[in-house]
Amino acid sequence: MPIYFDHNATTPLEPRVLEAMQPYLTGPYGNPSSVHRYGRAARDAVEAARAQVAALAGAQAGEVVWTSGGTESNNLALKGATAAAAATRVLYGATEHPSVLESAESLAARGWQVETIAVGADGLVDWPAFAAQLARAPLCIAALMAANNETGVIQDVARAGALVHGAGALLLSDAVQAAGKIPLDFAASGADLMSLSAHKLYGPKGVGALLVKAGVELVPLLHGGGQEHGLRGGTENVAAIVGFGAAAELAQQELEARAETLLALRRRLEAGLAALPGAAIFARDAARLPNTVQFGLRGWEGEALLMALDRRGIAVSSGSACSSGKGQPSHVLLGMGLPRDVAFGAIRVSLGKDNTAAEVDRFLAVLGELRLAAAA
């Protein structure tokens, strides 16, 4: 049986989510902006989903803006906030997802002062350096992810929020990987903007949300018919939004049980890796998502190990899905100060709610065989 260990790249659509979406894919539902009964039915479904997503994230329904996913949410937050601001300085964490760092770098090309926030070897923010950086010049917005997609490292967003607000700026937190895996509380998080994506929590691809606190000014990326309070024009993807809502509700109901299962599997995997000569877990001692382990195996380059595992029916990732296959070591590990050759060796296992202990054991057995093959 093939083994899927790449849930941080994407998760399978949960059958209960598909069931919730089905009527909106095939039924006689209208445009949510239409005033007739078909339109009103679609509007009701979109608003019910908004409440479900808000509940998962500890937000108000009115703070949820639908987007096409985490990438658009991060783009809208950074480009939207900077377009509406007077200060011309942006900071982002050294281990952020490319949708944050490329958005920020696109501003650099337009004359904005863009700097990275340094992290230590454990992937966590270097707080004294960050505080000094904040004091240096006026800031518009800083971006610090809730949890990293490669290492699973969980950042102290509330601490960052206090510092960033002290500097009179906004904080964006990319919670795409955190949502559904650890509790989220947008109200108390310290973030003014928070990104979410449905396909990382057993919902459909191509739908996400940006949570926006009241009073935060954004210039939209998409101008159109005034949907989403003018923040995101375009007819809503009703079925996908309904799916996101259903997935969020299930994630909220099952959060503790899922996290417990995942943590038990992660611990089993980590114990197996600790017994494997030449295996080293990255950011091992930092607080991490219950489902994520990134490690290197001496003698193996990450891409080669990924392919060897794929031939044996096991799907993992080398670094992030977005940067793998590019022949570049993970910027996350380089940002943490790891040497290039070590970063090149990275393999990420991201477990899912339906994985089993037997799958973890099989993976460890295959790794053991591959290690011996490499040593021979």
Ligand SMILES: Cc1ncc(COP(=O)(O)O)c(C=O)c1O
């Ligand atoms: C941390 C993080 N942010 C943003 C994204 C982008 O989300 P989407 O695939 O919905 O555009 C991802 C996806 O890999 C991610 O892991």
